[in-house]
């Protein structure tokens with residue numbers, strides 16, 4: 111086995127390390143004017159002496175997630191250190207950040223062997239072997255002759271921590287931002303941009319953008335065979351807008367009845383049907399969106415009947431006879447407005463639109479993994495803060511009407527994968543609202559959560575919705591439970607807590 115690190119350096123790009131080989135980034139330093147990060151490699155054997163080596167930011171271009179984890183855990187640790195009184199615990203007794211706990215590295219105050227410099231241009235490698243893949247990084251080495259062997263219990267060493275205190279993370283922060291922006295640019299559809307005028311942070315690179323739900327274990331979508339389309343409608347029933355007559359369109363079978371169009375006799379009949387649980391087909395309904403030919407800026411916007419209610423929206427689907435341009439199809443085509451993720455002053459990241467939004471205009475769906483209720487409980491229990499609750503949305507719209515048990519309700523978790531609406535903050539006086547959109551009226555467990563502007567929103571205004579948007583006015587307790595998040599929406603009607 112060679113006694114030094116062998117990294118192919120024929121071209122600089124070939125030094126990049128593979129993400130699946132990295133366990134964690136543990137420390138950073140500035141060496142010869144270069145920002146370097148200490149990587150702990152996945153090893154198949156020695157848990158106490160895993161391979162460790164220092165790398166430049168460009169080496170780590172394919173695993174910047176780990177560098178970001180490190181930088182973030184460092185800033186959390188630093189803020190914890192700032193809050194403790196000077197003569198209390200030592201730095202090594204500090205409360206570990208969630209990231210540090212995840213790594214299960216025990217920090218000890220014992221002194222360790224000093225770190226000897228490695229001959230340039232090779233990086234220091236402490237404990238032997240890390241693996242390779244042909245042209246990528248290749249280091250099969252025991253510790254070099256002049257490099258101390260380090261137990262993971264002692265890494266980062268006091269000397270490393272001391273050096274990290276003054277070393278900058280500027281280059282890594284810039285690379286992380288660049289990588290995030292590059293990924294945003296590669297997303298299909300209307301652009302999403304990122305702007306941070308406050309600090310060097312970037313949203314987590316670990317978040318995966320998806321356009322469709324990911325169904326996890328135990329989650330089933332109704333068989334596409336059960337998806338019925340409207341058969342009596344056609345592409346041109348007079349105005350070339352697809353479906354036109356609400357009494358004919360079978361997609362509206364379960365849609366809310368427009369009682370304003372019922373005379374007394376019809377109203378009685380409707381009440382009787384409701385009481386017996388019979389079909390409301392044939393009663394007048396409303397299509398959810400303004401059709402082309404109405405006020406131009408309103409085409410596709412949600413009509414007030416839906417905007418002001420919690421009634422589910424039933425869109426036409428691929429089995430319908432009304433064609434692709436039906437007025438009753440909108441959310442299923444996805445986002446059409448340009449969005450910007452931006453750093454707010456107090457509430458982390460937020461979302462805004464780069465163009466004016468009309469009242470009732472569709473913004474985007476809330477996407478994520480669909481998990482079972484049991485899995486949602488498990489994820490909530492494992493979470494370190496109540497913030498987890500802000501990513502979990504129960505698909506319980508039809509629970510009561512369909513008599514579904516609590517454990518049969520699915521939940522959308524948008525924390526790790528989803529769309530830009532993940533960044534929408536809560537407001538007690540919001541300018542957007544979430545609506546239920548179904549394409550298969552026979553599937554009461556899987557449907558879309560769609561966000562619409564509930565008023566005119568000038569471009570650049572932060573988009574918010576009420577995380578506790580309940581059907582009925584639910585009384586929100588004034589005293590919070592432990593860990594409740596203080597609401598910083600700053601509106602007059604603020605309820606003080608995101609939830610209690």
Ligand SMILES: C[S@@+](CC[C@H](N)C(=O)[O-])C[C@H]1O[C@@H](n2cnc3c(N)ncnc32)[C@H](O)[C@@H]1O
Pocket residue numbers: 457458459460496497498500501532533534535536537595596597598599608
């Ligand atoms: C779905 S995320 C929204 C995006 C988030 N700001 C971010 O930086 O990723 C929900 C989290 O944002 C923060 N948040 C959202 N609305 C807030 C509000 N009105 N006041 C305080 N924090 C808020 C809370 O930390 C909450 O758990």
